[in-house]
Amino acid sequence: MVALARKTLIYEWRRFLPAMLAVGFAGLLQLLQIALVLGIFGSTSLYITGSSADVWVGYPGTQSVGSGRTISADVESRVLMDPAVQRVEPYIWVDGDWRGVGETGGVSVFVSGIDPGANGLMFSKALPPSLRARLVEPDAVVVDRSALDQLGVDIGQTATINGHPVRVVGISSGLRALGGVNVLCSLDTARRLNDDPADNGPTYLVAKLRDPSKAGAVAARLRGATAFGPYTTWSADDFARLSVLYWLFDTGAGAGVLFLAGIVFLVGAAITSQTLIAAVNGSVREYATLNALGVGVAALRRVVLEQAFWVGALGLLGASVLGLLLLMLARSQDVPVVLNVPAALACIVLVMGLAAVSGLAAMRSLRRADPATLLR
Amino acid sequence: MHPATASQQISGPALFAEGISKAFVSGQQRTQVLDGLTLGIEAGELTLISGPSGCGKSTLLAILSGLQKVDSGRVHALGSELGQLDPRALERFRLQHTGFVFQGFNLFPALSAFEQVELPLNHMGLSRDEARRRARVSLEEVGLAHRMRLRPSELSGGEKQRVAIARALAKEPELLFADEPTSALDAANGQMIIDILHRIAHAHGTTVLCVSHDPRLVVHADRVLAMEDGRILSDRRTHAAVTQSKEIPS
Numbered sequence: 001m002v003a004l005a006r007k008t009l010i011y012e013w014r015r016f017l018p019a020m021l022a023v024g025f026a027g028l029l030q031l032l033q034i035a036l037v038l039g040i041f042g043s044t045s046l047y048i049t050g051s052s053a054d055v056w057v058g059y060p061g062t063q064s065v066g067s068g069r070t071i072s073a074d075v076e077s078r079v080l081m082d083p084a085v086q087r088v089e090p091y092i093w094v095d096g097d098w099r100g101v102g103e104t105g106g107v108s109v110f111v112s113g114i115d116p117g118a119n120g121l122m123f124s125k126a127l128p129p130s131l132r133a134r135l136v137e138p139d140a141v142v143v144d145r146s147a148l149d150q151l152g153v154d155i156g157q158t159a160t161i162n163g164h165p166v167r168v169v170g171i172s173s174g175l176r177a178l179g180g181v182n183v184l185c186s187l188d189t190a191r192r193l194n195d196d197p198a199d200n201g202p203t204y205l206v207a208k209l210r211d212p213s214k215a216g217a218v219a220a221r222l223r224g225a226t227a228f229g230p231y232t233t234w235s236a237d238d239f240a241r242l243s244v245l246y247w248l249f250d251t252g253a254g255a256g257v258l259f260l261a262g263i264v265f266l267v268g269a270a271i272t273s274q275t276l277i278a279a280v281n282g283s284v285r286e287y288a289t290l291n292a293l294g295v296g297v298a299a300l301r302r303v304v305l306e307q308a309f310w311v312g313a314l315g316l317l318g319a320s321v322l323g324l325l326l327l328m329l330a331r332s333q334d335v336p337v338v339l340n341v342p343a344a345l346a347c348i349v350l351v352m353g354l355a356a357v358s359g360l361a362a363m364r365s366l367r368r369a370d371p372a373t374l375l376r
Numbered sequence: 377m378h379p380a381t382a383s384q385q386i387s388g389p390a391l392f393a394e395g396i397s398k399a400f401v402s403g404q405q406r407t408q409v410l411d412g413l414t415l416g417i418e419a420g421e422l423t424l425i426s427g428p429s430g431c432g433k434s435t436l437l438a439i440l441s442g443l444q445k446v447d448s449g450r451v452h453a454l455g456s457e458l459g460q461l462d463p464r465a466l467e468r469f470r471l472q473h474t475g476f477v478f479q480g481f482n483l484f485p486a487l488s489a490f491e492q493v494e495l496p497l498n499h500m501g502l503s504r505d506e507a508r509r510r511a512r513v514s515l516e517e518v519g520l521a522h523r524m525r526l527r528p529s530e531l532s533g534g535e536k537q538r539v540a541i542a543r544a545l546a547k548e549p550e551l552l553f554a555d556e557p558t559s560a561l562d563a564a565n566g567q568m569i570i571d572i573l574h575r576i577a578h579a580h581g582t583t584v585l586c587v588s589h590d591p592r593l594v595v596h597a598d599r600v601l602a603m604e605d606g607r608i609l610s611d612r613r614t615h616a617a618v619t620q621s622k623e624i625p626s
């Protein structure tokens with residue numbers, strides 16, 4: 001079989017280059033957009049994904065980690081009674097007002113009071129053990145590298161949170177927050193920083209199970225008791241998803257992503273189909289000659305569709321290479337970008353869908369390949 | 377001998393048009409291009425249709441080859457009535473039985489001469505080896521054995537038209553249609569093309585129908601139909617053809 005589609009694509013690559021660029025850039029835009037959104041909004045579940053707790057206990061109706069309310073400390077004993085639970089620890093969230101030594105004005109901070117012990121569950125994946133150990137000191141805090149300028153401090157310096165003095169004993173990385181700055185301290189320090197006398201329990205209790213795969217079942221089992229005041233439970237995965245979805249949709253960012261994805265698709269498809277149509281029109285007399293010789297329209301359509309496929313595949317290849325380079329660059333600059341398999345698949349589907357739509361549009365111009373027009 | 381037996385396989389003319397009419401309507405204006413034309417074309421001959429520009433030569437060719445529908449009348453080709461065939465069946469008929477050569481060469485810029493010829497054969501259900509054998513033989517027959525690997529941009533106009541002829545010839549069609557095959561070429565190249573078409577008709581028993589207003593070609597045809605205003609004015613066998621047909625035992 002003479003590979004007409006591929007040979008034409010190679011020989012007349014200049015004619016197909018705009019289509020490949022359109023497809024590639026549409027893919028690249030989509031990839032970066034998804035990676036950025038996942039990176040930015042993924043940070044809203046960092047408290048969960050950066051910790052090794054399997055089950056979270058918090059106030060009923062909590063929509064994201066940052067909007068919890070205190071629960072009774074007595075719930076801890078209820079949770080510990082469950083034989084599946086290996087360890088429980090409190091987690092205190094305090095919204096704070098940071099005043100640094102530099103001229104920064106007030107900065108809104110999210111104080112995370114965690115168990116500084118070596119076995120602590122909170123931030124066990126995000127905080128190196130040596131840094132965690134330093135939190136044992138009273139009024140010691142760890143701040144994220146990305147927020148140093150914003151907070152106007154450096155390691156060893158002091159500042160105040162809600163009017164209480166704190167000292168920066170360490171600098172973490174990868175703990176960027178959305179809408180504020182994460183500050184880590186011990187549970188005792190967090191209690192001192194909280195100036196609301198009504199809050200006298202933990203914001204959350206987090207539990208580690210002997211068998212993490214049972215998180216869903218255990219969370220369901222622990223729910224429903226009312227003897228200790230209102231509380232509910234989630235598996236860590238569910239709570240992380242809840243947090244990300246809350247931010248995506250209640251901030252309108254999710255709708256924005258979908259909207260932009262639609263625009264990218266439309267613009268990409270418009271440019272790609274126009275260039276493919278031009279390429280088909282450029283060969284329309286040759287196609288008409290083949291049809292005169294009896295080569296069916298279906299076979300000619302396959303040629304056009306195959307060209308669209310290659311345009312899509314090559315555009316995708318270019319987008320992947322460039323996208324990975326850009327993502328690496330972003331990572332090195334502390335820009336929060338995350339790419340997971342479903343997101344990458346979504347990009348591939350978008351790009352190949354775009355190529356297919358363009359191919360179908362270009363196929364329509366084969367109608368002009370009527371062999372009778374060759375006889376004039 | 378061989379040409380005679382080939383042409384005897386079909387009883388009566390290979391192509392027969394019976395009272396065909398064709399009009400084009402554009403806006404308010406209606407142009408009657410063909411009006412009740414009846415015509416038979418014999419196998420194994422090079423038949424030339426000549427006439428002034430716009431008299432309906434190309435339209436007649438398009439109708440006889442099944443590329444265009446008639447308004448009224450019938451066209452019989454190799455025992456089938458073309459008007460009865462649906463577009464699919466017409467495509468299949470053309471695939472199996474017809475070859476075309478157009479004024480423009482219509483070659484794919486990306487393909488070598490060999491691939492141009494091989495491409496339609498791929499769609500005829502031939503094996504790869506058979507398709508390649510036929511492509512090679514056809515290109516040799518038009519004198520391009522040494523040019524098979526070249527792309528159209530590396531070929532002269534006459535060579536390109538010979539590739540187009542080889543593309544039609546490799547299908548081993550019973551009917552070969554050519555519309556102004558020489559008008560884009562100089563005298564020498566035009567001469568060579570008409571010689572090849574003539575040889576194809578005689579060597580393969582192919583029905584070759586050629587449209588041209590080039591008077592130099594008239595002497596090379598077996599039969600010349602002069603057309604004007606959609607009618608056949610004269611139908612004569614040329615001297616060259618008469619002497620040649622005497623050589624062929626019938």
Ligand SMILES: Nc1ncnc2c1ncn2[C@@H]1O[C@H](COP(=O)(O)OP(=O)(O)OP(=O)(O)O)[C@@H](O)[C@H]1O
Pocket residue numbers: 375376400401402407409427428429430431432433434435436589
């Ligand atoms: N698709 C069409 N629509 C309208 N009119 C047409 C169409 N095709 C042909 N005609 C008209 O039919 C007439 C005959 O056209 P045709 O192409 O058969 O002429 P021709 O004899 O081949 O001329 P030439 O020698 O210049 O090629 C012309 O007047 C032309 O304008």
Ligand SMILES: [Mg+2]
Pocket residue numbers: 375376433434435555
């Ligand atoms: Mg014409």
